[in-house]
Amino acid sequence: MKSKFGIFGIAGRAVLVVALAGLALACSRQKLSFDDLRQRYMDQATGGASVDLTDSIILKRFAAQDEGVQKEWETMNKAADRTYLWNDRSCIDDSLSPWRPTSVTTPIGRLAHMAQAYATPASKFYKNDSLKKDVIDGMEWMYANKYSPEHPAYGNWWDWIIGMPYSMNRIIASLYDELTPEQRAKYIEAIDFYAPGVEYEGAATGANKVWQCYSMIVRGILAQDEAKIKMGVDGLGTEFKYVDTGDGFYEDGSFVQHGWIPYTGGYGNGMLADLTTISSLLHGSQWQLPEQYSDMLGSWVENAYLPLVYKGAFMDMARGREITRVTDHSTGRSILMSAYKVAKIAKPEVRDRVMGIVKYNILADTLCDFVATAVPTELIPEVRAFLADSTIAAVDPAPYYKQFAMMDREVFAAPRFALGLALSSSRIQNYETLDSENKGAWHTGDGMTYIYNGDLAQYGDDYWYTVNRYRLPGITVDAQQTHKVQNYEFGKGVLYVDGYKSPHAWVGGASLADCGMAGMWFKDELSTLEAKKSWLMAGEEVVALGAGINSSDNRTIETIVDTRKLSPGKPYSVLVEGREVLAACGETAPVVASWAYLQGPDASYSVGYYFPDKAPVKLLRETRKGRSIEVTKYGDEAERVRDYVSVWFDHGKNPKNATYCYVLLPGATAEQTRAYAEKNSVTVLANTPQAQAATIPGVGVTGVNFWEAGQVPALQGDAGQGTISSSAPASVIVRSKGGELEVGVSDPTQLQKEPVTVGLPMSVSAVSVGNPDVEVVSMSPLTLKVKVDGGMGRTRVVKFKQ
Template identity: 35%
Template sequence: MNGPSRRLFLQLGGLAALTAACAPRRKADPATFTLLRRRWREVTLGYPGTFDPEREPYRSRLARLGAQARRHRDTMTPTARSLWPDLPFPSLDATPARLRAMARAYALPGTGLTAEPGLGTAVAAGIEHYVRHVYAEDAEQTGNWWDWQIGTPRALLDAAVLAAAYVTDTQVAALCAAVDAFVPESRLDDYEGNSTGANRVDLCTVTLLRAIAGADPDRAALAVSALSPVFPYVTDGDGFHRDGSFIQHGSVPYQGGYGAVLLTGLATLFAVLRGTPWEITDPAAGTVLDAVDLAFAPFVHDGACMDLVRGRGITRGSYGDHRRGREIAAAVLLLAETAPEAERARWRAMVKGWAVRDTVKPMLTAAAQSDLAFHGRLSAVLDDATVPAAAEPAGHRLFPASARAVHRRLGWCAAVSMASSRVARYEHGNGENLRGWHTGSGMLYWWARGHGDHYSDAFWPTVDPYRLPGTTVSTRRLPDGAGGAWGDTRPPAEWVGGATDGTYAAVGQHLYGLESTLEAFKSWFFLDDTVVCLGAGITCRDGVPVETVVDNRRTGARLTVATGWAHLDGHGGYVVPAGRPLRTLREDRTAAGVTRTYTTLWLDHGVDPDAADYVYHLMPGAGPAETAARAADPGRARVLANTSAQQGIEVPSLGVTAVNFWTGGHAGLLTASGPCAVLVRDLGDGTATVTVADPRRALDELTVTWDRPVAAVTRGHPLLERAETGARLTLTFTAPADHEGASRTIAVRLVVSTA
């Protein structure tokens, strides 16, 4: 049976929102809040509906939860200083978490304590005690605001809702009064500061739980209406951008942190509130559906979320990328339950593909230990023969608003993280990621088959932070947390981004060093089996060597170095023009009690270089013979220019010419009137495409000339003001600055020679 179309879904949402706004206010009856309590349990705990408690692994996992809850109940010893002797107050995280675990054991079947009066009473008494001694309405908020306004109240309210039968009106009133003190209605008045993006969704979730616990229809309505600022696209700062970027903390790309929290929160609220007077019907909420494909899926590779959109979270232990990937997968499957049929089918196939390919930390096995609701939903998808396991999509995605790019080809994937005047070099805060200084200096991540754990297994604590792959850096020593906290590390660079036609790409970064005089121009040209990397104008006066790190792999695999190329067994190949010595190092690095072996390859630009440059090719998954053959064929990817004015290549076998114009000028057959990125593809069938972008977002007009005979423009673009064909193609675009660095593609028919 076919579900509603996407268009109908949004139209009906708009109609419902208008109807709700015009209707007189209605007082919800108690049955509505009974429904919401049941829905909260069903959605967040997954029962009933997603798993059979008599089957494994659910039976064992539920029994363990029951045993844990029994220990918590039996060891609870209320005093003025603690609720459990081993958790002295304020214990803003651990004590509420234990109360919530007890409430879950009460609410779920198969725990041995299901609906057990003694456990329900213990949960209620624990909440009352904690509210009296720690989370009281007149308590002083100390430490991190998040604990008082999101983490602690959510856990306490969750426990109160799940064990509602034993939480008295007096206990509920005291809890609600405390929540109202720290999360007053006015907290949701302004969409700014730490009440944006994922934080706003969390605050709305707390407000809804407070409404459910206190049977308060006004706060339920507030929780939903206050979500509306989250949905519209933004052009600056926190939220979703039209290119698929998601930003939090003003300048940090964060799909793999706050973004995952936001997606989980919204999927939960959509599911809990459906069919109630507060169902989310804002037409702009369609942005969330779009975000699954535009913002999240591009950064999930074989079930793991790429670190370049995880902010300071990259240092939170090994395999954090796989944990975040599971969280995104869980949110997508939950969101699919309330999405139109087309999205539901596509997302289920996508998640199934992620789960099938994640052999490093199998998704289903991990879910059994942490999230039974997700395990049940994922099991249903994996067992459904009508749901195909979608393959990794081939193609290129460029995210100008977050200075990120992701490239997928058969058997490998690569991604680059940059920084600009809009995007932070890195984020640190709360003592996390203090040495992430150079992650925005053009770090080039890549995965070939069998390397799904490359950046997962103790990579961040053990890697040399001055030699991150792909980066060009001054080796000047930096203090921990250099540059300011919470993403306050934006360089002055405006030209950061590039052009892509969805298959290939020309990506560039005007690089400025962190607390350094370093300046450079870096370009990456993403092709079928290669990333061609160019650097130019590398200048520095720090009095120390400057290096470009060709790679730094967490491996002890055999390294072969020959004239013009190198190869790392089981990983890939590197081509460096003859006469440019490639430095190498094999070392064991130890940190946090673990040791890992690294193989580093770099180009040394010397102390205080003046306009130094480099060229190298990265060939993920290539064997030694392929690498040697590429080194012997320099004409396959010919460098047209490599200066601080232009960087470009020509690849005749692919029909590709690509140039990053740092200033206007000429390279190969291309001429541009101003700074821009241009990618031309001769498709080999008498047609071609010309893709342009204004990464600086500064041009009122741009003229691009391709010195190639063109018969006609067959597909234009609203930006295209004028096109001149004939012996050469001249395209004039108006106001490219207004398009946020996005790529625009023009199709043409070539003049076919009859000679």
């Protein structure tokens, strides 16, 4: 099938005709003056002189900015003999956050806010001489007492190399004509002292590198120094490439930062935002980014970012520790805005695809006003016109399946829902806790399943402050172990934390355009618990299998089928085979049933559960409380209260080769769930420590995870009853539909050097779409020899006529 995405490993197609006036910038280069570029930089920051002062959103935005500046100005210490600029703790000393030089970073940041207000035509402080004087006096005090070549850097490198230079650039640009040449020169000299280049040791990769380059480019514009601009532009070359280890973008769309953390929606968000800003800032100038950079930005947007966006939310599983800082929809809106800006200067076929998907996500996100919360002031009229233009169709990209093998993440987007699967391995860390953020995230990379449906606020409405961290959906967990809530601070020599990585490499799977088979050989961080876990995702269902569940710590082991936060103020009920249970908070005894159902206000909020083995399950409805300050330094003491429903298998203490099997049916009605269970709509072919396999006959898809060489029984094939076999550990997915057979094979271990031979009990007549890494050894029964060496976990797909 075809996808609306251009480079998901399947053919894309242009679906839009973009007719937005001014959408594409001129491609010709011209020699722009430093003053021209400085004015463009300030227009990006302030909205420029042509901003519409009758626009209610713009008026509200600048009123909020002015309110903050008013407070900062009023509380500023203006005494001639002052020893500080503000008397709150973060400005007087650095004790609030060990190793953070907040007494330097915070005052400079506040002076930047005030300076920008002075330079903003729509601000009530525009060209306010008193404000100007106080900002310049404040800068002189900072230079004399805190920030100059006479004051060595200390504490966290980020503040000196990235944070402070950003604020200093904004101050100098905003007050450029008000500062003396000597003042401009010494402030730029101070920035140079702390951040002389773009290659800070240990942090010159990914977003950190891009931030350094952007800062240097702006510094070059302000200093009227071509060499600095060139240093910044040339420095980007190390990031406009694909990597095969460590930080950066991988060819499969994965983005890793801090060595082992999936961070597309964290550092990757900031990186994309700055790259698009740099591109816009320099576009058409003599320093315009090379065309291949713009092409790669388009590829990243399509292949790395948009597959992780669902109705405006960017999936938490690729946001690192930022899940406790900002919501998924806040990140999603930022990325959609960046994607829009990339599309404006992309090739027509990329532009059309991206614009359609961006528009769909903006319109589908009903939680807030995109224009009011995400669009830069200068682009508000343009984006409004884009959203109102009926000739630009909003395009839902589903259905699709996207495998991010190099960051252990899987996305399954079905018509009614999307599911994100967060795994970890010997290559990818299971979570990051750092700088007083994301505390208690111990199991977020242990096979957590994120269901995205009509409840758009499921993960953004205090979820991480109130959820039971030992009952995250999808995980198999030592329910009684105790983790210490640890925190790691940035400090001398601390750039990030080398945390827990599993000893097992078998993590990943095989995928086709809109379905996939994933697996994880799980080993718990603090206990003896191990398990083989698999997921077959196709059609409108997710089949979950568990085997080889072993533990010897004399503590209870659980597999969490699901934990859902109940949207406040909306009606919910819990059904077991049609009978309502848990009308109020409480826990059921083990229930033997073939299906259960969480019924929300409508089917889009609801989830069906099918249990093929009728194994006993437990259900819980509870009210949970929490405070954001308990998990992030950006939180507060206010108590949050949310209701949850959990469904799980209790494997007991010290299980030996325990198993589980369940099917998730998000978006199904109760009647559809009942009918699905009565029809036995899934066939489990194997669920052992050696192999896990299932077939969904309704969509003709079979998935097999071979944890070792072996074979599993297959449904009747046209070459006779037989088996599916593999000569080595592998993941295999097969679809038979309409006279065509598709087969996908991968090596999730990413370690094997020799080809993998896969046998299937069916016959084919011809190869319709070949693959250079797949040799057809036999057509009846079908036997394939698949080269996996160097494949980095990707799926080799071949198609046949039956």
